[in-house]
Amino acid sequence: MTYYFVHPTSIVDDNVEIGEGTKVWHFCHIQSGARIGKNCSFGQNVNVSNNVIVGNSVKIQNNVSIYEGVELGDYVFCGPSCVFTNDLTPRAKYPKGHANYKKTIVEVGASIGANATVLCNHTIGKWALIGAGAVVTSNVPAHALMLGVPAKRTGWVCECGELLQKNLICLKCGRKYKKTENGLEEVK
Ligand SMILES: CC(C)(COP(=O)(O)OP(=O)(O)OC[C@H]1O[C@@H](n2cnc3c(N)ncnc32)[C@H](O)[C@@H]1OP(=O)(O)O)[C@@H](O)C(=O)NCCC(=O)NCCS
Numbered sequence: 001m002t003y004y005f006v007h008p009t010s011i012v013d014d015n016v017e018i019g020e021g022t023k024v025w026h027f028c029h030i031q032s033g034a035r036i037g038k039n040c041s042f043g044q045n046v047n048v049s050n051n052v053i054v055g056n057s058v059k060i061q062n063n064v065s066i067y068e069g070v071e072l073g074d075y076v077f078c079g080p081s082c083v084f085t086n087d088l089t090p091r092a093k094y095p096k097g098h099a100n101y102k103k104t105i106v107e108v109g110a111s112i113g114a115n116a117t118v119l120c121n122h123t124i125g126k127w128a129l130i131g132a133g134a135v136v137t138s139n140v141p142a143h144a145l146m147l148g149v150p151a152k153r154t155g156w157v158c159e160c161g162e163l164l165q166k167n168l169i170c171l172k173c174g175r176k177y178k179k180t181e182n183g184l185e186e187v188k
């Protein structure tokens with residue numbers, strides 16, 4: 001028996017998987033085919049569309065829609081009212097249909113700031129931090145701090161959330177990093 005919590009104001013469609021310890025708060029809608037991991041938290045007014053995959057220990061703040069085509073890894077944080085997309089050139093008259101939705105992958109530990117917009121067909125690398133209000137229009141390297149419209153990399157961020165100095169050693173937790181093709185990688 002899996003124990004998770006769904007507030008009575010929320011609707012969970014048939015054929016949905018929700019992991020142990022996950023909490024779905026007020027006025028949410030989890031649509032058919034969604035697969036949600038353990039120990040996640042869904043704030044007020046969150047929509048999880050059909051067939052969306054959400055990892056473990058993911059936190060979604062209020063007013064977020066996770067559209068079909070979006071995949072969230074473990075420990076992803078979605079700030080309040082951040083926006084995903086799955087069609088770059090939408091037309092009401094010429095809908096493209098499920099098969100043509102574009103993907104958005106958010107890798108383990110990445111955080112998306114309040115009111116940020118993520119254009120589809122991109123990957124946000126692990127432990128990246130998207131600033132409040134940014135518009136992501138490119139792939140994001142691991143541990144990148146991305147700010148502005150369009151979002152540009154302005155720095156690097158530690159797994160713990162601290163902004164890193166030039167030497168890539170975290171002043172808060174002591175983790176050390178090196179640069180790679182895809183952003184930063186921890187040096188153990
Ligand atoms: C980017 C962030 C991590 C702070 O980084 P920081 O480097 O410590 O920021 P500072 O406050 O020192 O500001 C540095 C510069 O970045 C600018 N800046 C800060 N946040 C910004 C943002 N989201 N977008 C664009 N510019 C931003 C500041 O205006 C400042 O510019 P200036 O040097 O021209 O004056 C933070 O502002 C942010 O956006 N965090 C996300 C918060 C959030 O959405 N949380 C959701 C859960 S509540």
Ligand SMILES: [Zn+2]
Nearest residue numbers: 158160170173
């Ligand atoms: Zn750190």
